[in-house]
Amino acid sequence: MAEKQQNKKMFIVSTDHNPHYLNFPEADAKVVSPRHNDANFVPLLLELVEKYNIDFLHPHPSSEARVVSENLAAFKKSKVKTYLPNPTSIMPDKLEIHNALAKNQVRVPKTVEVNSYEDIKRAFFEIGLPLWIRARIGAGGRLGLKVDSFEQAKHWVHLNVLQHRADVADFVIQEYLPGRDLAFDSLWFKGQLVTSYCRERLEYFLKHISLSGITGTPTIARTLVDKKINQVGVEAVKALDSKPHGFFSTDIKEDASGNCVVTEVEGKWHTTAPLWGYAFAKALNKPELNLTYQYLTLALNGEAEEDLPIYDLFPENYYLIRQLDAGVILEHDDKPWRII
Numbered sequence: 001m002a003e004k005q006q007n008k009k010m011f012i013v014s015t016d017h018n019p020h021y022l023n024f025p026e027a028d029a030k031v032v033s034p035r036h037n038d039a040n041f042v043p044l045l046l047e048l049v050e051k052y053n054i055d056f057l058h059p060h061p062s063s064e065a066r067v068v069s070e071n072l073a074a075f076k077k078s079k080v081k082t083y084l085p086n087p088t089s090i091m092p093d094k095l096e097i098h099n100a101l102a103k104n105q106v107r108v109p110k111t112v113e114v115n116s117y118e119d120i121k122r123a124f125f126e127i128g129l130p131l132w133i134r135a136r137i138g139a140g141g142r143l144g145l146k147v148d149s150f151e152q153a154k155h156w157v158h159l160n161v162l163q164h165r166a167d168v169a170d171f172v173i174q175e176y177l178p179g180r181d182l183a184f185d186s187l188w189f190k191g192q193l194v195t196s197y198c199r200e201r202l203e204y205f206l207k208h209i210s211l212s213g214i215t216g217t218p219t220i221a222r223t224l225v226d227k228k229i230n231q232v233g234v235e236a237v238k239a240l241d242s243k244p245h246g247f248f249s250t251d252i253k254e255d256a257s258g259n260c261v262v263t264e265v266e267g268k269w270h271t272t273a274p275l276w277g278y279a280f281a282k283a284l285n286k287p288e289l290n291l292t293y294q295y296l297t298l299a300l301n302g303e304a305e306e307d308l309p310i311y312d313l314f315p316e317n318y319y320l321i322r323q324l325d326a327g328v329i330l331e332h333d334d335k336p337w338r339i340i
Helices: 002-006 041-052 062-070 072-077 094-103 117-126 150-162 227-240 273-283 291-301
Strands: 013-016 029-032 111-113 131-135 145-147 171-175 181-189 192-204 218-224 246-254 260-266 319-323 327-332 335-338
Touching (some): 002 291, 041 062, 041 072, 094 227, 094 260, 117 131, 117 150, 145 150, 181 227, 181 291, 192 227, 273 319
Antiparallel strands (some): 131 145, 181 246
């Protein structure tokens, strides 16, 4: 989109460990890579940087970003630029997030660390019911479930232990938050907030096949303009990282009284963040709303090409609608734009 709207040409090299998925990107070169936890992963990236004279490296998803961030010294020697948070801010343990935010007076769900089945029972006495049980590490609502009794929670954990998906201590149990499902996405540069926006997730992909109704990425979401969400989002990011650098995503749920409670924050891109920027840049013909290009420009030049609003980058009440094999729609006041 940036190439079309700003008459610029980029040379892009894409990698993926699945050769079939490499058919998707419109890249100039495509390379099958090992997985992020393979000893050859970092050496291959360094080899590609040298071979193609790469100026900027963007690792994604969080698992790959964490590995690159942990090996940043090797990439700095190659003089390729990156734009990554500290490794401790990428894919952190959910309990670590909770503790860091609570320490900084950011509202978080009431939480009990799980090391045994007795801890699960204790949670129902200390917090009440219903409760939300989830894996401490992973994305997409991994192993999350609303539970109404100790027996349900115990059987859920036991099943996942029996099927070797997790150990008992891999879980955390928290108060269940029934309110709106919100997100605050923010772009930071050396501790300064560059721009941000917030949205509400209204429905998830294939929610009917998930026990929790959450499958990680929404099929319908809408933009919001809300000072309360902006404030909570910034407080959460700064509680996790005192000098944020890169893209940070914050998940927020409202409690029964409408209070914002931060359930997660980390230095990563939400799945739809680049798509929101692409959709608005295309539908409204405003290149400055292309969030991915702004990120790239900051990484290469140290400043954005446009003066961006610190909050509310996107106008409110625009719906991003996605469905499998049906493309992407941006909708506002019943006017649809076919994006993809």
